[in-house]
Amino acid sequence: MSEPRSLSERPRLDNLTLSRKEGFRQLALAPPRIQPDALTAADLAALGVAARAAYDRLRRDWLANLGPIRTPQLAALQEDLWDIVDSNVQDGDKPKGAIAVDAFPGLGKTTAVLHFAQKFHLREIGEEGEFTQAGHERWPVCRVGLTSNVGMKDFNRAILEFFAHPARFRGTSAQFLQRALDCVLDCETKVLIIDDLHFLRWSGRNGREVSNHFKYIANEFPVTLIFVGVELANRGLYSEADDGGDVTLAQTARRTTPLTMEPFAVNDDKRRREWRNLMLWLEKRIVLAEKFPGMLADELSDYLYARTTGHIGSLMTLVNRGCQRAIRTGTERLDEDLLNSVKIDAASEKARQQLEASLRARRWTSKTSTARSATTKAARG
Incomplete structure (x- = not known):
């Protein structure tokens, strides 16, 4: 019986972060895991101590990373994502429609969106190459994760952090936003994922500021915005003036397509x-x-x-x-x-x-x- 394969044959992903471009690329480019060989109880008993430890480690890694599974829910969501993202090939003078993936926790919405983003990254790199015509690294996807009470300056800085911009440590919110635009243009980014959007407060003055901020990004950044969160409608993302909502939020609602996943x-x-x-x-x-x-x-x-x-x-x-x-x-x-x-x-x-x-x-x-x-x-x- 052959010895179990070593984990060293595959790059380790347990220490990556998706808030930085290198982590996202490592996840997107990593080869599929290879399922460990199925051994019988007799086969297990015949393994030496070192071989059994190596085999069990392979199994632990494999079982902890099952999926993503192409469930009907995941397949339907990703088909909608492809429809919207691929239809957003308008010239830069036209704003692109945004997407809001809104579902309860534990239904796989972030997993489904990230899996789509990995496939989109690979497709764009395969078709366009790893570098732009100007010689910059091509990053088709930027992913930003939010935390509680994050402000717009922190959000803009998070985009710069993803791209490892050298001027991400000092500046105003407006300066960070312009540097983020430079990164998106230089790297020809087409999709901007904003995860855990529910951490932002959309009511009152803060809601208007957030909405205006995202409207600016939708108008000036040549990207498709993908919001991911919980109960985004109840938090005011789609508020309309004629429904009692703030008039400044109406444009966000008109440009955003809501998608969901069900148990x-x-x-x-x-x-x-x-x-x-x-x-x-x-x-x-x-x-x-x-x-x-x-x-x-x-x-x-x-x-x-x-x-x-x-x-x-x-x-x-x-x-x-x-x-x-x-x-x-x-x-x-x-x-x-x-x-x-x-x-x-x-x-x-x-x-x-x-x-x-x-x-x-x-x-x-x-x-x-x-x-x-x-x-x-x-x-x-």
């Missing part, structure tokens, strides 16, 4: 098939010695839905942590007993009791009618 649902067979396909996808990628066909899709489907309420972020966390414990304890499989000992986010745990009670009362199931029929036939022998 998985199991209220009809079509949606149950989508959930089952997700279970089957995960089964193929779980690397445990005692894994068996149907471990997730048949044995744990209802349990996993009840534990995570169909939120993919919670599901991936539970599966990842469960697999890590299964490796560490030597269980080498997932079942309810093991997963019950794994803790995940508070929101999922709060909703779990009600869903499990409904499941016990047989008010719902995540299994398709075909899967239920197969289970019934197997039970009857």
Whole structure:
């Protein structure tokens, strides 16, 4: 049996930051991870101490980085993103439409947008080259993450920080903004992602300042703005004057296309098939010695839905942590007993009791009618 592959064959991504261009490029250019070989319990026992440690490390890294998964929600969102970004090829004298990806936490909106951004980066570099005609580095995407109480000067400086502009440490907000425009023009940036936009306060005077700031960027920067956040509509992003909102926010609403992502649902067979396909996808990628066909899709489907309420972020966390414990304890499989000992986010745990009670009362199931029929036939022998 060959020795497990080394992690050194792939560049490490655990220490990168997407707030800087080098980190984003490293993520975009990194080759796909290679799934570790599936070993049986006997194969594991035959490994030496060093080989077993190396194999388990490979599995830990693989299981902690499953995805992104091309779920129906991710595919639909990315198709909309491609439509809007590719249609924004107007000349620079015309403002480009913006995008607001607005969804609750744990539904994968940031993952989906970043995955799109990586593909867009690769496409643009492939078509246009790594350098512009003027000899500057080409950076098709700029990504800025916001923190609480961030001001416009801090926001402008964050753009400069992404590009590693030498004058990012000193200057006024207006000077930072003009330097950011220079970076966008020199590097031919086409997409500006603003993550966690909900940290900004949109009401009152601050809302007008923020709206005016983004209107200036939309008018003067030849980029497609992609806002990512939670409850952006309720925070005033789309406020219209005739709906009681501030008139200065109306233009932002008219130029911004809202997109969203929904949790998985199991209220009809079509949606149950989508959930089952997700279970089957995960089964193929779980690397445990005692894994068996149907471990997730048949044995744990209802349990996993009840534990995570169909939120993919919670599901991936539970599966990842469960697999890590299964490796560490030597269980080498997932079942309810093991997963019950794994803790995940508070929101999922709060909703779990009600869903499990409904499941016990047989008010719902995540299994398709075909899967239920197969289970019934197997039970009857």
